[in-house]
Amino acid sequence: MSITVRAAAKINLHLGVGRAREDGFHPLDTVYQAIGIHDDLTLTAAEGLSLDTLVADHIDPAGVPSGADNIVLRAARLLAQHAGRPAAGAFEVRKDIPVAGGMAGGSADAAAALVACDRLWDLETPDDVLLALAAELGSDIPFSLVGGTARGVGRGEVVTPVDDRGSWWWVAVPSPEGLSTPMVYRHFDTLRPDATEVPASAEPLLAALATGEPLQLARALHNDLQEPAIDLRPELGDLIVRGESEGALRGLVSGSGPTVVFLCDSADGARATAVGLAGAGHDVVLTATGPVAGAHVLA
Numbered sequence: 001m002s003i004t005v006r007a008a009a010k011i012n013l014h015l016g017v018g019r020a021r022e023d024g025f026h027p028l029d030t031v032y033q034a035i036g037i038h039d040d041l042t043l044t045a046a047e048g049l050s051l052d053t054l055v056a057d058h059i060d061p062a063g064v065p066s067g068a069d070n071i072v073l074r075a076a077r078l079l080a081q082h083a084g085r086p087a088a089g090a091f092e093v094r095k096d097i098p099v100a101g102g103m104a105g106g107s108a109d110a111a112a113a114l115v116a117c118d119r120l121w122d123l124e125t126p127d128d129v130l131l132a133l134a135a136e137l138g139s140d141i142p143f144s145l146v147g148g149t150a151r152g153v154g155r156g157e158v159v160t161p162v163d164d165r166g167s168w169w170w171v172a173v174p175s176p177e178g179l180s181t182p183m184v185y186r187h188f189d190t191l192r193p194d195a196t197e198v199p200a201s202a203e204p205l206l207a208a209l210a211t212g213e214p215l216q217l218a219r220a221l222h223n224d225l226q227e228p229a230i231d232l233r234p235e236l237g238d239l240i241v242r243g244e245s246e247g248a249l250r251g252l253v254s255g256s257g258p259t260v261v262f263l264c265d266s267a268d269g270a271r272a273t274a275v276g277l278a279g280a281g282h283d284v285v286l287t288a289t290g291p292v293a294g295a296h297v298l299a
């Protein structure tokens with residue numbers, strides 16, 4: 001008996017970051033969108049717990065932990081502990097989401113693991129409990145369960161679906177080398193000692209989403225982590241300029257980076273931008289639409 005769950009990458013259309021609280025966390029006001037770049041996780045009934053990872057050509061397998069550090073096994077153990085049963089099953093994860101790329105690939109896998117274990121172990125865990133367990137594992141994981149387009153507040157873990165009238169075209173350019181999320185936040189603290197406690201509001205972005213108009217959305221995209229990410233990796237700034245000169249409406253660092261995403265006006269616009277960026281020497285250029293569903297079982 002086995003079950004396969006698909007989970008999507010996320011991008012942040014708005015990422016407002018407030019001053020770090022005493023516990024070290026930064027208050028966020030963010031709008032996530034799940035886009036069509038996926039990891040697929042298959043869980044097969046077995047006595048022990050095991051994990052096998054297969055990665056797409058553009059991913060360095062060395063970046064994905066194989067043992068207990070992999071968030072898939074942590075998710076399985078947490079749900080098993082909550083349900084009072086042994087954690088058992090053989091996981092196979094096929095990764096296409098860039099690793100340490102600001103697209104929440106690990107969070108997608110964790111959400112997929114929660115859904116797969118819940119189904120294979122016949123737990124029927126209520127949604128609110130699954131969301132609470134997800135939040136315990138990581139701030140982006142509740143959104144990976146919910147998918148679509150949603151606002152996230154708190155540490156980003158309190159998610160509410162929002163009105164999104166568009167079907168948006170994105171081009172994503174991952175970097176060969178990941179960027180550590182904590183390092184980008186530390187650099188934000190250095191560059192923005194004047195940051196207010198209350199993060200920049202997502203309201204203008206929500207208004208743009210509700211129009212369904214790519215130009216409106218392009219104008220409203222916002223990421224407070226873009227400046228620190230570019231300061232750490234100046235080539236990301238050059239990449240944004242290049243993609244916009246190839247026809248994209250707007251380029252933006254995704255989350256804490258280093259993946260850069262470009263909003264395009266149409267499928268043709270996305271193709272032209274992707275071809276232009278590939279011609280400029282970017283080996284990996286991915287095209288996707290959003291929003292797509294959160295972690296879900298494949299038939």
Ligand code: ATP
Nearest residue numbers: 070071099100101102103104105106107109140181
């Ligand atoms: P976020 O956008 O949530 O900050 P990210 O996309 O920058 O995340 P991930 O791909 O989730 O980063 O990986 C962050 C780190 O988590 C990796 O460097 C890796 O060591 C660890 N990790 C643990 N499990 C996984 C997994 N299943 N897939 C990828 N990375 C994992």
